[in-house]
Amino acid sequence: MTDLASEQGTEAAQRRPRRWHILVFLAPAVIVYTAVMILPLAETLRQSFFNVVDGRSVFVGFSNFATLFGDPRWSADFWNALRNNFIFFLIHMAVQNPIGIALAALLSLPGLRFAAFYRTAFFLPTLLSFVIVGFIWKLILSPIWGVAPWMLDLVGLKAMFGPWLGKSGSALIVVSLVSVWQFIGIPMMLIYAALLNIPEEVIEAAEIDGITGWGQFFKIKLPLVLPAIGIISILTFVGNFNAFDLVYTMQGALAGPDKATDILGTFLYRTFFGFQLQLGDPSMGATIATIMFLIILTGVCIYLFGIQRRIRRYQF
Amino acid sequence: MNRTTLQGVLLASSVLAGVGVASAADVTLNIESWRNDDMQIWQEKIIPAFEAKHPGIKVTFSPSAPTEYNAALNAKLDAGSAGDLVACRPFDTSLQLFEKGKLEDLTGLDGMKNFSDVAKSAWTTDDGKKTFCVPMASVIHGFIYNKEAFEKVGAEVPKTVDQFFAVLDKLKADGTYIPMAMGTKDMWEAATMGYQNIGPTYWKGEEGRKALIAGTEKLTDEGWVEPYRVLAKWKPYLGDGFEAQTYPDSQNLFTLGRAAIYPAGSWEISPFSSAGLKLGAFPPPVAKDGDTCYISDHNDIAMGLNAASAHKEEAKVFLDWVASPEFASIYANALPGFFSLNSTPVEITDPLAKEFVSWRQTCKPTIRSTYQILSRGTPNLENETWAASANVINGTETPEAAAKKLQDGLDSWYKPAK
Numbered sequence: 001m002t003d004l005a006s007e008q009g010t011e012a013a014q015r016r017p018r019r020w021h022i023l024v025f026l027a028p029a030v031i032v033y034t035a036v037m038i039l040p041l042a043e044t045l046r047q048s049f050f051n052v053v054d055g056r057s058v059f060v061g062f063s064n065f066a067t068l069f070g071d072p073r074w075s076a077d078f079w080n081a082l083r084n085n086f087i088f089f090l091i092h093m094a095v096q097n098p099i100g101i102a103l104a105a106l107l108s109l110p111g112l113r114f115a116a117f118y119r120t121a122f123f124l125p126t127l128l129s130f131v132i133v134g135f136i137w138k139l140i141l142s143p144i145w146g147v148a149p150w151m152l153d154l155v156g157l158k159a160m161f162g163p164w165l166g167k168s169g170s171a172l173i174v175v176s177l178v179s180v181w182q183f184i185g186i187p188m189m190l191i192y193a194a195l196l197n198i199p200e201e202v203i204e205a206a207e208i209d210g211i212t213g214w215g216q217f218f219k220i221k222l223p224l225v226l227p228a229i230g231i232i233s234i235l236t237f238v239g240n241f242n243a244f245d246l247v248y249t250m251q252g253a254l255a256g257p258d259k260a261t262d263i264l265g266t267f268l269y270r271t272f273f274g275f276q277l278q279l280g281d282p283s284m285g286a287t288i289a290t291i292m293f294l295i296i297l298t299g300v301c302i303y304l305f306g307i308q309r310r311i312r313r314y315q316f
Numbered sequence: 317m318n319r320t321t322l323q324g325v326l327l328a329s330s331v332l333a334g335v336g337v338a339s340a341a342d343v344t345l346n347i348e349s350w351r352n353d354d355m356q357i358w359q360e361k362i363i364p365a366f367e368a369k370h371p372g373i374k375v376t377f378s379p380s381a382p383t384e385y386n387a388a389l390n391a392k393l394d395a396g397s398a399g400d401l402v403a404c405r406p407f408d409t410s411l412q413l414f415e416k417g418k419l420e421d422l423t424g425l426d427g428m429k430n431f432s433d434v435a436k437s438a439w440t441t442d443d444g445k446k447t448f449c450v451p452m453a454s455v456i457h458g459f460i461y462n463k464e465a466f467e468k469v470g471a472e473v474p475k476t477v478d479q480f481f482a483v484l485d486k487l488k489a490d491g492t493y494i495p496m497a498m499g500t501k502d503m504w505e506a507a508t509m510g511y512q513n514i515g516p517t518y519w520k521g522e523e524g525r526k527a528l529i530a531g532t533e534k535l536t537d538e539g540w541v542e543p544y545r546v547l548a549k550w551k552p553y554l555g556d557g558f559e560a561q562t563y564p565d566s567q568n569l570f571t572l573g574r575a576a577i578y579p580a581g582s583w584e585i586s587p588f589s590s591a592g593l594k595l596g597a598f599p600p601p602v603a604k605d606g607d608t609c610y611i612s613d614h615n616d617i618a619m620g621l622n623a624a625s626a627h628k629e630e631a632k633v634f635l636d637w638v639a640s641p642e643f644a645s646i647y648a649n650a651l652p653g654f655f656s657l658n659s660t661p662v663e664i665t666d667p668l669a670k671e672f673v674s675w676r677q678t679c680k681p682t683i684r685s686t687y688q689i690l691s692r693g694t695p696n697l698e699n700e701t702w703a704a705s706a707n708v709i710n711g712t713e714t715p716e717a718a719a720k721k722l723q724d725g726l727d728s729w730y731k732p733a734k
Contacts, residue, residue: 001733034626038734073695073728074694075723113626127572127600138562141560141561141567142557142560142561143555143556143558143559144555144556144561144565144569145555145565147587149557162557163501163556163557163558163559163560163561164560165501165559165560165562165712166499166500166501166557166558166559166710167559167560168712178496190659252502252503254699254702255504256501256503256706257500257503257559257703257706257707257710257712258702258703258706258707258712258713259499260704273387274386275408275506275696275699276696276699276702277407277408277687277691277697277698277699278691278694278696278698278699279408279409279412279692280695287382
């Protein structure tokens, strides 16, 4: 009986046709992903080691990187962009994610009226184009035509209004907050989904033990949605360090005033494509892109190996 | 058939290469330009005037958006699908195309004799030997003012810097109008309408500009710092929240009649004229009455020949016509504010444009100081000048510090020929 079975097994193995369909089904994704993601990435990495000397592209080793970090002007621009980018990221982490979590917690309260309406309203800006968001906020905050000075005037706070987008002290914060406004829906939705996933039994058990209200949120719900918060943090990190569009639409490619809102994305754009009389420099642009890639890679690795492994998951 | 070749920009040309050559009887020339505002003028005035005289040559004007033009043109030239005729940006952008062999050498073109060396300077190689685009128009800087505002406060048109600030004081004291409409948010307004507008008076136009290129003057010299000091004094006369005021904001403030003086480029003339205000213009004020005045008369647009064009002979016929006084007259009158660079004087009908162009007789013209040669390296002097001008007006940087930063930036890559 056993002999027969094993014989049949080997026969089946011999007769089993090559599973071509796996390759066929993988092919579209692999080809498309390679063409639009992997090849350009490899090409960018390659280009960062080349530069144009006497009209010809030659291999220059790490000299582009040496320029970026060694030349006082390049490095000043780079560190300025990196610092602004970190501020941009920290504002998102400090404002967007806590508010997103709070909104999700409120939305998931049983018996909340118009929950669907609020959910849609909070999520709507995420669906808008950067160009629209940037333009609307530029108009709202305009000291000449904007509604912001008028509304502040209504409550007698006109004196607090300033041309925020034009001042180097406030421009970056304002742009970050506009971005927070736009993307608040994403952490909210992810946390909301995670909160809904918490089984009723756990909540009921907590209530029987006398844990309700704030205590219940912090002691029961928050630990259970921690993995989702981790995902949100890493999404925010990647998104922020790739950001470009909003600064470009609100402050232009020079990321004014005086590069106060210059982040890595706009720095890369100006370098790679050039701006006004500045001609594009693909080699230095690729170098900056490579550094951005490394920064994001490092961040994601820290998260994956340092944080995600330690997050405890609960199985219900 | 021709239509498809012309319109299907990249795709059609690579797929249907050579279709355009096939129809020899009626040659169609395609013009690339960033002046999409001028579409109507080309179609209704310029092209019919040319086609009436040159049967057998048809011309199509197909512009793209100004901000996309340089990139789009480069891509099309590389792909071999660009039009026969190409609008040329001044200086390095076009020079680079010429050096890469994308533009034809036009030094020998008959019509070139109609232009002075200054007119051709923006489209000539550094050694001055080869010219590759036919100059079309320049723009002049100055100040446009609202006549009603001046009447209301009883101000005269200022000639000197002191008079200029006296007028601003009067306007500010009266309070009906914002004395001057300019913002620093977009930065180039501060640099182009501010620094490059009033600057030539201090650095003595071409003299200073050439000395800067030769390395005998520095941006930290008096003539180059003083305009920044004057700009810094503009701050109290700008509108509330000028730090966040954009270029369209400034234009709207002025055309809505809320501001009295607008530091302008002559390209504003046609849009401003349609606002229904009584407008006048004055050149940048001088230090003392009787001093020579200098204006920025900046070469802005020209036309070159795509070296890969299949219809070079016909294109040269068109370019010769572009170089003619006839074209100059049509163009300058259809687009008041874009002044012909042709040596033959052009009769202009628009009163405001006439005022601007009259300064060519009384003042010494120059081009923007940062455009020739000096913006080739990194950091880019023109872009740095934007930031510096905006900072000086915002008061976040002193004129001296701004000038020093610019000179240091320039020194880091530019070594003038000794």
